[in-house]
Amino acid sequence: MNRLFKTFGPGPRLAVPIMLFLLGGFAAPLLAVIAYSFVPARTFSLWQKWSLGNYVEIFQSSIYISFLWSLGLAVATVVILAIVCYPVAFGLTRVFGRWATLITLLFALPLFVSENVRIYGWILFFIKNGVLLGSLKSLFGFELESIVFTTGLTLLGMVYVYLPFMLFPMTLGVSMVPQQTRDAAFDLGASRWQVFKEVDLPLSMPGVVIGFLLTFVLAVGALAEAKVLGGQRVIPITHDIEIAFTYAQNWPLGAAVSVLLMLVVGTLVLLVLRRFDLDTIVGRR
Amino acid sequence: MAGTPILQLRNLTKVFGNFTAVNDIDLDFEEGEFFTIVGPSGSGKTTLLRMLTGMEFASSGDILLRGQRINDLPANKRPTCMVFQSLALFPHRSVGQNIEFSLKMKGVDPAVRKARALELMLQLRLPETYYSKNVTKCSGGERQRVALARALAYEPDILFFDEPLSAIDYKLRKTLEKELKDIHRETGKTFIYITHSLEEAMVMSDRIGVMRAGKLVQVGSPQEIYSAPQTKFVSEFIGDVNVIAVTAIGAASLRAAEFATNLKCLPVPAGFTAGYLVVRPESLRFVGSPGETDNCLEGRLYNEYVLGSRVQYQVRVGDHVFIVEKLRQQAFGGHRDDKVLIGWDAEGSILVTD
Numbered sequence: 001m002n003r004l005f006k007t008f009g010p011g012p013r014l015a016v017p018i019m020l021f022l023l024g025g026f027a028a029p030l031l032a033v034i035a036y037s038f039v040p041a042r043t044f045s046l047w048q049k050w051s052l053g054n055y056v057e058i059f060q061s062s063i064y065i066s067f068l069w070s071l072g073l074a075v076a077t078v079v080i081l082a083i084v085c086y087p088v089a090f091g092l093t094r095v096f097g098r099w100a101t102l103i104t105l106l107f108a109l110p111l112f113v114s115e116n117v118r119i120y121g122w123i124l125f126f127i128k129n130g131v132l133l134g135s136l137k138s139l140f141g142f143e144l145e146s147i148v149f150t151t152g153l154t155l156l157g158m159v160y161v162y163l164p165f166m167l168f169p170m171t172l173g174v175s176m177v178p179q180q181t182r183d184a185a186f187d188l189g190a191s192r193w194q195v196f197k198e199v200d201l202p203l204s205m206p207g208v209v210i211g212f213l214l215t216f217v218l219a220v221g222a223l224a225e226a227k228v229l230g231g232q233r234v235i236p237i238t239h240d241i242e243i244a245f246t247y248a249q250n251w252p253l254g255a256a257v258s259v260l261l262m263l264v265v266g267t268l269v270l271l272v273l274r275r276f277d278l279d280t281i282v283g284r285r
Numbered sequence: 286m287a288g289t290p291i292l293q294l295r296n297l298t299k300v301f302g303n304f305t306a307v308n309d310i311d312l313d314f315e316e317g318e319f320f321t322i323v324g325p326s327g328s329g330k331t332t333l334l335r336m337l338t339g340m341e342f343a344s345s346g347d348i349l350l351r352g353q354r355i356n357d358l359p360a361n362k363r364p365t366c367m368v369f370q371s372l373a374l375f376p377h378r379s380v381g382q383n384i385e386f387s388l389k390m391k392g393v394d395p396a397v398r399k400a401r402a403l404e405l406m407l408q409l410r411l412p413e414t415y416y417s418k419n420v421t422k423c424s425g426g427e428r429q430r431v432a433l434a435r436a437l438a439y440e441p442d443i444l445f446f447d448e449p450l451s452a453i454d455y456k457l458r459k460t461l462e463k464e465l466k467d468i469h470r471e472t473g474k475t476f477i478y479i480t481h482s483l484e485e486a487m488v489m490s491d492r493i494g495v496m497r498a499g500k501l502v503q504v505g506s507p508q509e510i511y512s513a514p515q516t517k518f519v520s521e522f523i524g525d526v527n528v529i530a531v532t533a534i535g536a537a538s539l540r541a542a543e544f545a546t547n548l549k550c551l552p553v554p555a556g557f558t559a560g561y562l563v564v565r566p567e568s569l570r571f572v573g574s575p576g577e578t579d580n581c582l583e584g585r586l587y588n589e590y591v592l593g594s595r596v597q598y599q600v601r602v603g604d605h606v607f608i609v610e611k612l613r614q615q616a617f618g619g620h621r622d623d624k625v626l627i628g629w630d631a632e633g634s635i636l637v638t639d
Contacts, residue, residue, distance in 0.1 A: 183340055184373035187360045188387040188439055198386070202377050 036255035044251060054256035063240050063257060070237040071264070073226075074219035077158045078212055081166040084159070085211070089170040090200075104171075107164055115161055119228045122157060123148060149231025157225040162218050166211040173207015174200070209276045213269055220265055237261055291316040291475050292337070292443060297346035299332050306332040308499035309346070314443070314477060319469050321478040321486035323522065324496030330479045331447060333496070337477065338445055339363045350442070366441035368449045372432040374420045380406070380431050381416040387439040405434040408471070426457050433465075437472065446478040450485065462488045483522050487511065495519050517637050520563040525597070525608045527564040533557050537631065543605060549579040549631045560638045566597060566610035568633030571617050571625055578628030582607075586623045600627050 005013075038050035041057065058064055088107075092100045110118060125131045128146040136142045147153050177200055185195045201208075223238040232239075237257060244254030290313040299307040307329045314320050324330045335341035337348065339360035348356050355363060366387075375383050382389075384402040393401075403413060409430040415423070420431055429449060436444055446465075450458045466489045469476050480486055486493045487507040494504040495518075503510060503519050514520035517528060531539035531548065539548045539562060550562060575581040584602035596616045598609045609627055611617055619625055 178371065178373065180369050180371045180373040181375065183360070184367075184369055185375070185386065187338055187340065187367050188390065188435070189361050190386075190390045191361060194390055198390075199375065 033255045033258055036251050037259045038256075039252045041252050042250050054252045055260065057253060058257060058260060063237075063253075066235045066237045066240045067257075067260070067264075069226075069234045070220050070222075070261075073155060073158060073222070073234075073236065074216050076155055077162060077219040078166075078216050080155070080159050081163060081215055082208070082212065085163065085166045085170050086174075086208075088167060089174045089204075089207075092171050093175040107167055111164055116224060116228075118161070119157060119224055122153075122229060126153065148229065149233060151230055151234050154226045154230035154234065157229040158219055158222055161222075161225065162215045165214045165218060169207045169211040169214060170204070171207070173204035173210070176207065177203040205276060209272060213272060217265055217269070220261065289316045290314065291351060292477075293347075293349040293352075294337075295347040295349065297333070297336065297348065298344050299329075299336060299341065300344040305499050307336065310501050312494060312501060312504065314475060315492075317473055317475055318491040319466065319476045319478065319489055320492050320494065321480060321490040322494045322496055323480055323483050323486045325481055325522075327498075328496040329499040330481075330496050334367070334445055334447055334477070334479050337443075338365060338367045364441055365443040365445060366436040366439040367445040367447060368432050368436050370447045370449060370451060372428055372449060374428060374432055374435070376419075376421050378420065379417045380411065380420055380423065383420055383431055384434045384438050386435060401438060402434070405437055408437075409434050409468070425453050426461060429453070429461055433468065441474070443475045443477060446476065448480050451480070451482075458485070459488075465489060483510070484524065495522060512635075514563065514635060514637055517561045517563070517639055520561075520635065520637055525566050525610075527566065527569065527607045529562045529564070529605075530559075531562045531636075532559045539636075544582060544602060546582070548634075550634055550636055551631050553636065557636065557638070560636060563635045563637055564629050564633060566608040568629050569607065569609040569627050570629065571598075571609065571619070572628040573626070575626065575628070579631045580634075581626055581628035583624065583626055586619045586621055586625050588621065589617075600625060602627075 035046050037054055038052070039046060039048055040051065041054060058067075092104060096103055123130070126133070126146060127148045129137070130146075130148075133144055133146055136144065181203070182195055182199050185199045186192075190198060221238055223236060223242065226232065226234055226236045227239065241254050241257050241261070244250045244257065248254075292314040294310050294312045297307060297310045298305065310333065322330045322333065332341060336343050339355070339358055339362070343356050347354055350364070375386065378386070381399065381402045384405055385393075385398040388398040388401060399416075403416065406413060406415065411427060411430050411434065415427070420428060423431060432449065450461055453461065462485060465476075469489075478486070478489065483493070483495075487510075490507055492504065492506055493510050495502050495510065497518050503515050505513070510519065511523060514523070520526050521528065529541050529548070530543060531541050533553045534540045534547065535553075537550055537552050539550055539553070541548050541562070548562060570578060572578055572581060582602045584600040584607065586598060587601045587606075588599040590597040590599070591613075594613055596611050596613055598611070598617060598619075600607045600609055607627060609617075
């Protein structure tokens with residue numbers, strides 16, 4: 001015991017509880033999922049002949065379409081959020097002044113309400129004869145087509161739900177750009193646009209990249225928006241995974257889809273982090 | 286100095302809310318001079334500089350560049366450039382890219398840009414291999430040179446400096462001060478420098494302007510500022526000085542109530558009733574008897590400080606602390622708590638107002 005104490009300092013010793021927790025809560029289930037993805041479809045035992053059959057099945061059935069939908073919606077969400085959030089982040093850092101705290105709080109407030117509650121709230125608001133269309137009808141007599149259960153609303157819902165996850169890292173990134181550096185570029189003859197392109201954008205990149213990754217990873221795993229707001233018009237991959245593990249009782253297929261999703265997302269994240277070495281961007285190395 | 290003004294300030298004022306940061310300044314900067322604006326923090330020197338560069342706009346008054354009013358011209362349209370306190374180099378760019386920045390903004394051909402950058406690097410004694418080095422990997426002195434090269438590449442009519450040396454250690458600062466003065470000679474451009482250190486200003490400048498609470502209190506050559514300060518503020522700003530509160534009692538005599546004695550001085554200017562007599566530490570001497578100098582006070586040797594080539598002594602007369610300075614070779618042999626006589630001649634003192 002004494003020797004054990006000498007070999008492991010206080011750091012490793014104090015890390016033991018969380019290590020055990022992560023081992024049991026994260027590593028073990030992950031390994032189980034990976035293992036299940038190789039066993040024959042619709043079976044529940046790991047002790048049989050392993051094959052890549054489940055992976056082949058993904059591309060032979062329509063599951064790969066869900067994959068493309070999930071990736072496509074996630075990319076669209078990230079792009080829209082980038083365009084929407086950068087000006088807000090810029091404003092929060094440089095323009096709004098003492099109002100910035102209040103505005104930040106307003107953006108953060110929805111996070112305190114459950115995502116499902118907010119999404120069902122949207123349904124009540126947008127549905128035919130709901131808050132919006134019903135009021136318009138009874139007050140002015142218009143009758144408009146409801147946008148509920150469309151792919152557009154799914155995307156809008158995702159943009160809305162993941163906005164804080166883009167906005168806050170971006171705001172941090174923008175606030176890391178020193179004012180004197182911007183002044184220097186301006187003083188050296190750069191136009192406002194050139195200052196933005198040459199100084200603001202590259203120096204705020206670490207925050208922007210983190211925002212991209214965070215929202216992309218979350219959006220690929222989105223489920224409720226397509227289910228509730230989109231009325232299952234498009235099926236995201238997460239929905240297929242859920243079905244495989246529940247109704248279909250086809251754990252191996254669900255596991256294979258999950259592993260593939262993790263691989264795709266993991267590869268993208270690695271590629272982005274390799275392309276944008278965060279430390280180099282901010283000049284720390 | 287040829288005496289051709291390049292930049293003229295007329296009643297220049299900047300007000301923030303109900304605070305007047307820069308108050309009614311009139312000043313002509315001459316073509317090719319090294320002018321330093323000195324003042325303690327909060328004296329308005331940075332605000333003044335920001336107005337000159339176009340990063341801040343004047344509340345009233347005019348800025349004339351070669352006779353043209355440039356008040357409303359933004360920084361990126363002015364033919365002037367500033368070296369920032371933080372240097373504000375672009376951390377995501379190489380040394381070469383930093384220097385070429387202004388040329389790139391103008392759309393100059395990359396090959397021409399590079400040639401110009403290398404030329405400036407040679408002039409500023411930066412090794413050619415640094416062209417593609419990341420600026421964040423350069424030392425403090427090297428970054429200083431990159432910042433200067435970047436500003437020179439803009440080909441400005443006037444170069445402004447906002448205390449770029451303040452964050453650098455003493456020894457390197459002394460080297461860079463001289464280097465900057467050499468570069469001023471080589472380029473022949475007008476340099477306008479701000480600092481809170483009069484010592485730094487003295488080394489480099491052709492002329493110095495001292496600022497206090499938004500006003501310009503004295504303008505002159507380093508010699509003039511040093512030997513003929515007009516106010517107690519300017520005299521004290523230079524460093525250790527001995528200041529005695531006095532009232533005029535005759536054509537060349539003063540009353541120093543604190544020491545209950547009369548002092549001789551150079552002819553008192555007309556209109557002077559009360560003020561301060563300033564005696565520099567090097568003008569004070571230890572004397573054997575009261576008659577040796579025009580004025581003499583008896584005190585107690587309290588402490589001594591060795592400053593390399595010079596030695597300073599703290600002498601207390603009552604509660605008043607005097608500083609006496611001698612060259613090392615002429616060090617005073619007294620001991621602590623010895624009774625000593627310190628004296629000075631009328632020519633060694635300066636009469637100033639508050």
